[in-house]
Amino acid sequence: MMSYALELKDLRKNFGKTEIIRGVNLAVNAGERIAIIGPNGAGKSTLFNLISGRFGPSSGQILLNGQRIENKAPYEINRLGLSRSFQITNIFPKLSVFENLRCAVLWSLGYKYTFLKFLSGLKDANDLAEKYMAMIRLDKKRDLLAMNLTYAEQRALEIGITIAGGSNVILLDEPTAGMSRSETSRFINLIKEVTVGKTLLTVEHDMGVVFGLADKIAVVVYGEVIAFDTPEAVRSNAKVQEAYLGSQLADEQAGGH
Amino acid sequence: MKTYQFKPYNVGRWLIWSLFAIVLICAPLIFTSNLSGTMLAQMGIAIIACLSYNILLGQGGMLSFGHAVYTGLGSFVAIHALNAVTAGTSHVPVSLLPLIGGFAGIGFAILLGYVTTKKSGTPFAMITLGVAELVFAMSLMFSEFFGGEAGISGNRVAGQTVWGITFGPQIQIYYLIAIYTFICVALMYAFTQTPLGRVLNAVRDNPERVEFIGYNTQRVRYFAFIIAGFFAGISGGLGALNFEIVTSEVVGAGRSGGYLLFTFLGGATFFFGPIIGGVLMVLAFVLLSELTKAWLLYLGLLFLFMVMYAPGGIASLIMMNLRVASFGKLKQVWVSYLGLFVTAFVALIGAGAMIEMVYHLQLNSALGNNLKFMGVVLNAKGVDSWVGSVFVMLTGLGLFEVARRQFLVEWGDIQIEIEKEIKRREAA
Numbered sequence: 088m089m090s091y092a093l094e095l096k097d098l099r100k101n102f103g104k105t106e107i108i109r110g111v112n113l114a115v116n117a118g119e120r121i122a123i124i125g126p127n128g129a130g131k132s133t134l135f136n137l138i139s140g141r142f143g144p145s146s147g148q149i150l151l152n153g154q155r156i157e158n159k160a161p162y163e164i165n166r167l168g169l170s171r172s173f174q175i176t177n178i179f180p181k182l183s184v185f186e187n188l189r190c191a192v193l194w195s196l197g198y199k200y201t202f203l204k205f206l207s208g209l210k211d212a213n214d215l216a217e218k219y220m221a222m223i224r225l226d227k228k229r230d231l232l233a234m235n236l237t238y239a240e241q242r243a244l245e246i247g248i249t250i251a252g253g254s255n256v257i258l259l260d261e262p263t264a265g266m267s268r269s270e271t272s273r274f275i276n277l278i279k280e281v282t283v284g285k286t287l288l289t290v291e292h293d294m295g296v297v298f299g300l301a302d303k304i305a306v307v308v309y310g311e312v313i314a315f316d317t318p319e320a321v322r323s324n325a326k327v328q329e330a331y332l333g334s335q336l337a338d339e340q341a342g343g344h
Numbered sequence: 345m346k347t348y349q350f351k352p353y354n355v356g357r358w359l360i361w362s363l364f365a366i367v368l369i370c371a372p373l374i375f376t377s378n379l380s381g382t383m384l385a386q387m388g389i390a391i392i393a394c395l396s397y398n399i400l401l402g403q404g405g406m407l408s409f410g411h412a413v414y415t416g417l418g419s420f421v422a423i424h425a426l427n428a429v430t431a432g433t434s435h436v437p438v439s440l441l442p443l444i445g446g447f448a449g450i451g452f453a454i455l456l457g458y459v460t461t462k463k464s465g466t467p468f469a470m471i472t473l474g475v476a477e478l479v480f481a482m483s484l485m486f487s488e489f490f491g492g493e494a495g496i497s498g499n500r501v502a503g504q505t506v507w508g509i510t511f512g513p514q515i516q517i518y519y520l521i522a523i524y525t526f527i528c529v530a531l532m533y534a535f536t537q538t539p540l541g542r543v544l545n546a547v548r549d550n551p552e553r554v555e556f557i558g559y560n561t562q563r564v565r566y567f568a569f570i571i572a573g574f575f576a577g578i579s580g581g582l583g584a585l586n587f588e589i590v591t592s593e594v595v596g597a598g599r600s601g602g603y604l605l606f607t608f609l610g611g612a613t614f615f616f617g618p619i620i621g622g623v624l625m626v627l628a629f630v631l632l633s634e635l636t637k638a639w640l641l642y643l644g645l646l647f648l649f650m651v652m653y654a655p656g657g658i659a660s661l662i663m664m665n666l667r668v669a670s671f672g673k674l675k676q677v678w679v680s681y682l683g684l685f686v687t688a689f690v691a692l693i694g695a696g697a698m699i700e701m702v703y704h705l706q707l708n709s710a711l712g713n714n715l716k717f718m719g720v721v722l723n724a725k726g727v728d729s730w731v732g733s734v735f736v737m738l739t740g741l742g743l744f745e746v747a748r749r750q751f752l753v754e755w756g757d758i759q760i761e762i763e764k765e766i767k768r769r770e771a772a
Contacts, residue, residue: 139556161555171556179549182542190546193539194558200567202540209539252557 090153092117092256092286093138093169098147098157100130100137100310107133109310110147117255120287122301124294130310131290132174135260138288139171140164151256166194170254174261174290176241178248180234184225187233187244189216191251216251222281223247239270243277250281257282259289263296275300298322306330361530368522372515381514382586383626388518388525389582391622394610395532396575397603402612403536404568405548406461407469410476411603414573416595417452417479418445418580420490423498423590430502438503438511442524442581449577450570457569462562464551476600483592495591498584511585521582528575533615535571544568602629605647611659620658638703642696671765673758680754683747687740694737697722701729 093115100108107130115121123131136142138149140161149157156164179187189206192215198204206212220226223243228236233244246262262278263271275296278289291297297304297318304321306314308330314321321327371384393415400406422445428434429441436444456479460471483490490496501512511517535541543564546554551561584590593599602625610621632639654661668674697717701724704715713725722729 160560162558162560165556165558173553177550177553179546179553181549182545186542186545190543190554191557193543198539200540200543200559200563202535202538202567202571204539205534205537206539206542207537212539248553248557 090150091115092119092152093288094148094150094153095134095138096148096150098134098137098149099145100133100142101145107310108137108144111307111310111312113305113312113315115256115286115288117286118284120282120300120302121289121305122297122303123288123290123305123307124292124297125307129307131307132260133310134307135171135258135288135290139169139258165252165254168254169256169258170249170252171258172245172249172260172262174264176238176245178233178241178244181232183230183232184236184244185216185220185229188219188247188251189213191248192216192219192253195252219247219251223277239266239274242266242274246278246281250285254285256286257288259287261290261292263291263293271296364529365526368526371522372518378514379630381518383630385514385518385521385586386626386630387623388521389579389586389622390606390625391525391619392528392575392579392582393603394607394618394622394625395529395615396572396579397607398612398615398618399532399535399544399568399572399575401604401607402614402617403541403548404544404565406464406565406569407604408460408472408600409469409597409604410460410472410479410600411572411576412595412597412599413456413476413479414449414453414576415580415583415603416483416590416599418449418577419584419590419594420496420580421445421448421577422581422584423496423588424489426498426500426502426584427496430499435503437506438500438585439506439509439520441585442578445581445584446574446578449573449575449580452577453570453573457566457573461565461569464547464561464565468565476595476597479595480592480597483595490592491590492592495589497589500585500588517586521586524578524582528578529619532575536615540564540567605643609647609650609657611657611661613656614659614663617657617659624658636700636703637707638699641699668758668762671758671762673761676758677751677754680747680751684744684751687744687747689740691737691740691744693718694733694735694740697733697736698730701733 091114095111095113098108098111125131137144140159144157148155151167151169189212192212196212223246225240225243263274266274301318304318305312306327313330314324314327372381397411400408422441425441425444429436456475460475501510509516543559547561547564554561606621606625607618609624611617628643700717701722704724713723714721715724
């Protein structure tokens with residue numbers, strides 16, 4: 088039997104006495120694009136934090152390519168092929184765009200903690216960093232410090248750092264947060280382009296983005312997945328309409344597509 | 345796609361390193377007095393120590409309050425090794441003793457750094473403080489190793505001499521220190537160009553994100569800490585050879601504070617900043633302390649103003665002005681600079697006169713109420729002297745504020761012009 092790229096089994100997380108994630112089950116096939124939607128405070132970001140190892144779950148299992156990862160540190164999970172981006176831009180502000188990306192490729196190329204090699208001599212790392220820089224359209228800003236980029240550029244760099252390690256499972260936490268409409272649509276194309284062949288999970292608020300990007304949608308409400316299906320099926324799901332979209336919004340979406 | 349172009353021959357870099365070597369070689373030929381000889385030797389030692397400290401502070405964002413633990417223990421191990429050579433139980437050449445100090449630094453950094461680098465930020469700073477106190481307390485307890493009040497002394501003319509070099513004369517020890525300084529500075533610069541060095545910068549900038557690109561931040565800090573410990577130990581070993589005596593003060597909090605203060609003054613954000621810091625450290629400890637009893641107060645004030653107005657240290661001031669100069673705009677501000685310096689100097693004279701009078705009253709009142717300050721006789725209990733000092737200081741401060749505002753306006757204008765110029769060049 089082939090295992091899922093990512094599988095959550097009865098995952099739970101409590102903060103004190105408050106249950107934030109209340110028994111989530113989810114199985115994602117390799118190469119699928121999943122959008123996770125849900126109202127504010129439903130636990131979408133917490134779910135990402137659990138999967139990526141930022142928090143440990145209270146109970147339940149997380150399997151990455153069939154291997155249990157729920158008690159591993161973020162860097163161990165990353166080395167197993169899972170990478171994530173952040174809702175609030177999380178880059179290396181005092182390093183240049185190029186250095187940001189080069190740092191992100193170093194581990195995957197096996198350079199580890201070496202201090203016996205010069206960075207300038209690492210042709211594979213430099214080529215790869217240049218490649219990703221071109222992919223996220225920041226090659227003209229190569230030597231600019233990340234803190235001096237525009238917001239949209241920083242968001243692109245955030246994605247760049249996330250994918251540069253070559254992980255096969257990518258989690259994007261609201262990649263288009265705070266962007267204008269035109270920027271968003273350009274950005275979605277960029278995300279599609281750079282995640283070809285990868286398993287993608289993304290938290291998203293913009294419904295246009297969700298229906299344009301995802302193969303499947305998982306709806307999270309109060310720490311539970313109440314629906315996990317194709318966009319069409321989710322849209323017509325009565326439970327989802329009631330709990331999250333609201334009938335009016337659903338009609339709008341149905342009419343708009 | 346643009347490919348990475350490796351420059352095989354970097355002229356600028358060769359020039360800078362050659363210049364550095366020439367300065368190290370020629371310095372004792374220009375400054376020939378006894379005092380300057382010992383100061384130059386101490387500068388080399390301080391440069392290595394401050395640069396090694398900056399691996400933690402500037403490159404790794406680790407605020408250590410206990411760096412003297414590693415320089416100091418390096419000193420102690422080196423002086424014991426020297427005494428073993430003198431006693432004939434060891435045959436290590438004296439010129440390699442600083443390396444033994446370096447390995448001691450590595451050893452203690454492996455041992456103590458494991459605890460220290462488990463945390464970052466404020467907890468890290470607290471733990472370094474605790475470790476420093478612990479080691480200092482031990483230095484008073486274990487007099488076999490630390491020598492108690494008297495310390496451990498040695499004689500660097502020991503063992504086999506190579507090519508007739510005994511390291512007896514100051515000039516010989518200076519050149520040994522200069523060679524170590526050059527190699528250590530080069531190695532520490534090289535470190536900044538390696539994967540570990542760069543990831544260390546990333547850990548400084550954003551440790552959380554580093555965890556999500558596959559690196560264990562604790563391990564990165566630990567390795568960097570060990571490397572810093574190595575160079576700190578070398579610096580300590582050189583110190584042991586230079587002074588031929590090591591007392592428990594070398595692991596004390598004052599020494600640790602000195603490294604922090606002068607690395608910061610020199611500038612932690614640029615590689616060469618701590619080199620300036622090291623030079624200043626020796627100037628302050630040797631010259632300023634001769635000049636006035638209140639030197640620590642002046643140093644504290646300087647540190648205070650730097651933290652508030654130039655957090656990048658002297659190195660960043662230099663780089664900012666080089667940038668302005670490279671756009672040919674430095675001539676627009678030199679009048680303002682002159683104004684700033686003159687008014688600041690006036691304010692300093694006024695403040696300095698009062699500080700010196702207070703110190704005189706507290707420490708030298710038995711010598712009468714009169715003291716000489718910059719060629720003027722002041723009466724520490726006279727109204728005239730105090731009123732005059734206050735007047736001079738306030739005048740200086742007032743004019744300084746006027747000059748500062750004028751300067752800020754001009755400086756802002758220049759920055760805007762430079763930004764425009766950069767945009768124009770990009771468009772062209």
